[in-house]
Amino acid sequence: DVMIRDGLWCRVASVVVIDTDKQMVLCQKRSESKDQRPGSWVVEFGGKADPDEDCLATAQRELFEESGIECSPDELIFSGIERSTERRQFAYCYSLNRSTTTQLSPDPVEVSDTQWLPLQSAIKNLEEDPAWYSYGNDLKILKSLIN
Numbered sequence: 001d002v003m004i005r006d007g008l009w010c011r012v013a014s015v016v017v018i019d020t021d022k023q024m025v026l027c028q029k030r031s032e033s034k035d036q037r038p039g040s041w042v043v044e045f046g047g048k049a050d051p052d053e054d055c056l057a058t059a060q061r062e063l064f065e066e067s068g069i070e071c072s073p074d075e076l077i078f079s080g081i082e083r084s085t086e087r088r089q090f091a092y093c094y095s096l097n098r099s100t101t102t103q104l105s106p107d108p109v110e111v112s113d114t115q116w117l118p119l120q121s122a123i124k125n126l127e128e129d130p131a132w133y134s135y136g137n138d139l140k141i142l143k144s145l146i147n
Helices: 055-065 119-128 137-145
Strands: 011-018 024-030 046-050 077-083 087-096 109-118
Touching: 011 055, 011 137, 024 055, 024 119, 046 055, 055 077, 055 087, 055 109, 077 137, 087 137, 119 137
Parallel strands: 011 087
Antiparallel strands: 011 024, 011 046, 024 109, 077 087
């Protein structure tokens, strides 16, 4: 990817999928073929915005590509914009409420595994387990949802 290779700033969108009734979050294991964080577990689905694509559309597209979940723009709850100097990006962050029974069809090029975890377990993994990668905003979102 030219943006990564050349260290250019870009816009990205991410979605944290939560079953608010059961206090569970959908997690994905990134495929080994990914250019960044291959094989890492994360609690976000997302990626770079295409030229002239708004970040809401990016969030919907990336969520569908990585999980098979379709949603309308009004279902996505905006959580804020995170600026990352390290990753050279502006991340438009969203969450989406879905049941743990939602049918998933992840793209194996993008995602090698998925699992639903209790919010507390996901937070612990993101904070302590080196196999898990936190973007920072994911922890803020999850911690805000603990009842």
